[in-house]
Amino acid sequence: xxxxxxxxxxxxxxxxxxxxxxxxxxxxxxxxxxxxxxxxxxxxxxxxxxxxxxxxxxxxxxxxxxxxxxxxxxxxxxxxxxxxxxxxxxxxxxxxxxxxxxxxxxxxxxxxxxxxxxxxxxxxxxxxxxxxxxxxxxxxxxxxxxxxxxxxxxxxxxxxxxxxxxxxxxxxxxxxxxxxxxxxxxxxxxxxxxxxxxxxxxxxxxxxxxxxxxxxxxxxxxxxxxxxxxxxxxxxxxxxxxxxxxxxxxxxxxxxxxxxxxxxxxxxxxxxxxxxxxxxxxxxxxxxxxxxxxxxxxxxxxxxxxxxxxxxxxxxxxxxxxxxxxxxxxxxxxxxxxxxxxxxxxxxxxxxxxxxxxxxxxxxxxxxxxxxxxxxxxxxxxxxxxxxxxxxxxxxxxxxxxxxxxxxxxxxxxxxxxxxxxxxxxxxxxxxxxxxxxxxxxxxxxxxxxxxxxx
Amino acid sequence: xxxxxxxxxxxxxxxxxxxxxxxxxxxxxxxxxxxxxxxxxxxxxxxxxxxxxxxxxxxxxxxxxxxxxxxxxxxxxxxxxxxxxxxxxxxxxxxxxxxxxxxxxxxxxxxxxxxxxxxxxxxxxxxxxxxxxxxxxxxxxxxxxxxxxxxxxxxxxxxxxxxxxxxxxxxxxxxxxxxxxxxxxxxxxxxxxxxxxxxxxxxxxxxxxxxxxxxxxxxxxxxxxxxxxxxxxxxxxxxxxxxx
Numbered sequence: 189x190x191x192x193x194x195x196x197x198x199x200x201x202x203x204x205x206x207x208x209x210x211x212x213x214x215x216x217x218x219x220x221x222x223x224x225x226x227x228x229x230x231x232x233x234x235x236x237x238x239x240x241x242x243x244x245x246x247x248x249x250x251x252x253x254x255x256x257x258x259x260x261x262x263x264x265x266x267x268x269x270x271x272x273x274x275x276x277x278x279x280x281x282x283x284x285x286x287x288x289x290x291x292x293x294x295x296x297x298x299x300x301x302x303x304x305x306x307x308x309x310x311x312x313x314x315x316x317x318x319x320x321x322x323x324x325x326x327x328x329x330x331x332x333x334x335x336x337x338x339x340x341x342x343x344x345x346x347x348x349x350x351x352x353x354x355x356x357x358x359x360x361x362x363x364x365x366x367x368x369x370x371x372x373x374x375x376x377x378x379x380x381x382x383x384x385x386x387x388x389x390x391x392x393x394x395x396x397x398x399x400x401x402x403x404x405x406x407x408x409x410x411x412x413x414x415x416x417x418x419x420x421x422x423x424x425x426x427x428x429x430x431x432x433x434x435x436x437x438x439x440x441x442x443x444x445x446x447x448x449x450x451x452x453x454x455x456x457x458x459x460x461x462x463x464x465x466x467x468x469x470x471x472x473x474x475x476x477x478x479x480x481x482x483x484x485x486x487x488x489x490x491x492x493x494x495x496x497x498x499x500x501x502x503x504x505x506x507x508x509x510x511x512x513x514x515x516x517x518x519x520x521x522x523x524x525x526x527x528x529x530x531x532x533x534x535x536x537x538x539x540x541x542x543x544x545x546x547x548x549x550x551x552x553x554x555x556x557x558x559x560x561x562x563x564x565x566x567x568x569x570x571x572x573x574x575x576x577x578x579x580x581x582x583x584x585x586x587x588x589x590x591x592x593x594x595x596x597x598x599x600x601x602x603x604x605x606x607x608x609x610x611x612x613x614x615x616x617x618x619x620x621x622x623x624x625x626x627x628x629x630x631x632x633x634x635x636x637x638x639x640x641x642x643x
Numbered sequence: 644x645x646x647x648x649x650x651x652x653x654x655x656x657x658x659x660x661x662x663x664x665x666x667x668x669x670x671x672x673x674x675x676x677x678x679x680x681x682x683x684x685x686x687x688x689x690x691x692x693x694x695x696x697x698x699x700x701x702x703x704x705x706x707x708x709x710x711x712x713x714x715x716x717x718x719x720x721x722x723x724x725x726x727x728x729x730x731x732x733x734x735x736x737x738x739x740x741x742x743x744x745x746x747x748x749x750x751x752x753x754x755x756x757x758x759x760x761x762x763x764x765x766x767x768x769x770x771x772x773x774x775x776x777x778x779x780x781x782x783x784x785x786x787x788x789x790x791x792x793x794x795x796x797x798x799x800x801x802x803x804x805x806x807x808x809x810x811x812x813x814x815x816x817x818x819x820x821x822x823x824x825x826x827x828x829x830x831x832x833x834x835x836x837x838x839x840x841x842x843x844x845x846x847x848x849x850x851x852x853x854x855x856x857x858x859x860x861x862x863x864x865x866x867x868x869x870x871x872x873x874x875x876x877x878x879x880x881x882x883x884x885x886x887x
Contacts, residue, residue: 219832221682222679259829262683262685263686263689264685265685265689273689275689287689287690
């Protein structure tokens with residue numbers, strides 16, 4: 189029985205970056221698909237939420253209602269022949285891997301953590317190391333059910349309610365509640381990845397390796413030392429891999445990796461420029477050969493950070509910001525170099541900087557973030573104004589080359605920036621459910637900057 | 644393995660069933676809501692259950708128990724294990740004032756359990772093997788002013804299961820008493836959460852291993868054994884003055 193007035197508090201609702209911290213008036217868990225409260229009865233705006241792995245405020249709804257969809261965590265159908273899976277929106281990608289990998293299937297697109305929901309994967313139109321080969325998660329979604337606040341349940345597919353289908357993919361949870369979704373999987377010969385790691389000493393070298401890898405390798409990504417400067421600018425490790433066809437399916441399950449935990453907030457002085465510089469140098473020099481190859485299990489290959497629970501606590505109580513931008517290809521890659529230079533000079537960058545090229549596979553999502561070019565993602569411990577000013581400077585560079593910043597990771601971009609990155613936002617806004625909103629959306633649409641020509 | 648699960652749509656039962664499903668078990672699911680049973684059934688099928696049948700019934704209808712168990716045995720072609728997991732966490736305040744309500748709660752959480760255990764015990768005893776697991780509660784270890792109606796029912800279940808274990812051990816049948824502490828499920832959705840609350844997934848996994856190993860009494864999570872050791876040993880003269 190559902191009593192709409194009853195608050196349900198099972199965990200703290202905050203984003204992964206833990207900035208900003210906001211309060212919600214009501215948290216409601218959605219326990220069963222057919223027992224969903226009357227959404228029109230809520231007075232405040234509504235936002236569906238999953239496991240809170242978005243970094244910024246796109247999964248927050250200050251002063252509003254959060255619909256916790258994580259109890260909707262059941263599989264509905266698995267066509268093992270076709271590789272077609274249908275499940276409820278709160279199912280975690282980790283749950284899916286447990287079920288499908290032993291049967292020779294894999295996620296079509298895999299983000300950097302497996303602790304996200306299917307609903308969130310669609311709402312943020314997530315991408316992974318295979319973007320150049322497979323596009324975004326939304327490219328593989330065949331259909332889903334969308335519950336609107338007027339009680340309508342709509343099946344959305346490329347050929348059914350197509351507009352809402354396109355708006356909901358990458359739609360940041362604003363178009364309604366996804367109750368279940370169906371998507372295509374990728375066949376694999378086994379759980380192993382043949383991985384190769386190549387050291388590169390400059391951004392230009394990164395682009396060379398990328399260009400030669402994107403054709404033959406399904407998964408490519410690079411870690412870059414964002415605190416190296418001068419002649420070391422843009423040094424890092426390039427990782428590429430393919431599902432390994434050499435090994436047969438193993439006879440017994442692999443022992444799970446030991447899981448470490450960060451049990452409490454580290455004090456802010458632990459991560460400073462010096463310790464991060466040292467860490468980055470160590471990581472870079474840990475591989476002394478130019479290249480190294482190894483066959484690894486998919487888990488450490490795709491989800492290295494998942495083995496450290498609560499790693500966000502490393503940044504201390506004040507939280508952190510993640511910045512992920514994409515800049516289109518340009519002659520001599522000046523924008524990405526300038527961004528790295530700015531970060532290097534500020535000394536604020538962190539040790540988890542990731543560089544990856546996006547391919548040109550178009551997502552059906554209207555507000556989808558990936559576009560052809562190169563994307564850089566990294567963390568910044570939140571140090572107040574100076575951090576915000578640095579990111580604003582980066583935004584200016586990204587805007588100048590018609591790039592974009594990823595909403596799922598943002599907590600601070602200005603309305604001007606967002607509207608320059610996503611000029612289609614006005615079209616998208618027509619499909620937003622009138623009762624739905626988020627802290628992010630209110631922030632980036634607080635004013636209409638369409639007339640602004642500063643871009 | 645052929646497993647009967649009563650109260651199969653409860654979060655704890657579902658989490659337990661996931662492990663049996665992954666082993667390729669054959670399952671017979673019983674619950675009140677046909678809709679919810681179908682959803683749970685689909686989930687367990689995807690997870691690997693080789694056969695699943697469902698049966699929608701309110702287990703407070705004691706006269707239908709025989710029909711339920713017969714249907715399970717017929718559908719699965721026998722029975723290796725059963726888990727009794729249905730239940731309600733009633734409103735203690737209301738139960739103090741409303742006798743029919745109190746008795747109803749007691750029927751759900753104690754009488755129906757004892758009726759089912761009796762029938763299942765006879766099935767397993769006759770075949771000289773089987774595992775009967777019941778979900779009791781740490782609340783059954785000592786009567787508390789704030790929750791004694793539920794506590795008394797679970798206490799009855801624990802004691803009944805203990806006696807049954809004693810009787811059936813001679814026939815090679817295992818009786819497992821599960822005593823969960825606070826678990827974060829729809830049943831406890833209205834309670835304010837504290838660090839003692841466990842997630843249903845690890846609780847389900849523990850029940851599964853306890854059933855496979857044929858353990859006797861299992862506190863889940865384990866630390867409740869220590870908590871209840873203390874709670875049980877507080878002298879009544881002091882205990883009655885506490886508001887627990």
